[in-house]
């Protein structure tokens with residue numbers, strides 16, 4: 476099948492974000508199945524994580540959805556160690572109210588990496604894909620993730636309960652519109 480729908484690699488000041496590929500399965504399988512990573516992720520994540528969980532996710536979920544043009548996934552690597560996968564950032568257009576997701580190796584938490592990676596993915600959502608609004612649910616207990624929403628200019632638009640790997644939890648729905656994004660990231664006019 477053609478890879479014509481795979482997204483391009485993105486880059487930020489400190490990070491390289493190549494599109495997720497089947498070759499990433501072993502690295503994901505090593506890093507992802509940690510309670511600190513999965514506890515506030517949606518309960519579609521199988522837990523305990525099976526030994527072939529990463530390969531099955533890539534082959535049956537992420538890569539087919541990228542080829543269909545309904546999801547966009549990037550692995551996260553530092554420019555300092557470009558061969559080492561430290562997380563994933565994803566955009567989804569096939570799940571109402573849940574357009575962006577991310578996780579990072581706990582060894583790299585608290586360095587602002589996801590603030591950087593999620594900004595790059597959000598720019599792709601609005602500026603390349605041209606979507607009108609981005610919504611993301613967050614467990615109220617997930618302080619780090621809620622801080623990323625707040626710092627990225629998102630607004631709290633609702634509360635509900637959702638199922639996570641750690642059970643059903645109070646949840647906030649965060650939102651930013653394309654107009655709000657563009658107002659926060661003005662581009663210089665193209666020169667004539």
Ligand SMILES: CC(C)(COP(=O)(O)OP(=O)(O)OC[C@H]1O[C@@H](n2cnc3c(N)ncnc32)[C@H](O)[C@@H]1OP(=O)(O)O)[C@@H](O)C(=O)NCCC(=O)NCCS
Nearest residue numbers: 512515577578579584585586587588589590618619620622
């Ligand atoms: C959420 C997650 C991606 C944040 O990544 P990160 O790179 O550590 O985040 P950043 O360093 O960019 O920091 C984001 C903010 O949260 C704060 N923060 C980071 N880790 C935190 C923690 N464990 N507890 C409380 N606040 C934390 C940072 O200080 C920062 O706040 P600020 O904007 O006020 O400075 C990471 O914690 C993670 O992978 N968690 C598990 C997966 C997950 O829950 N994903 C989100 C599902 S909605």
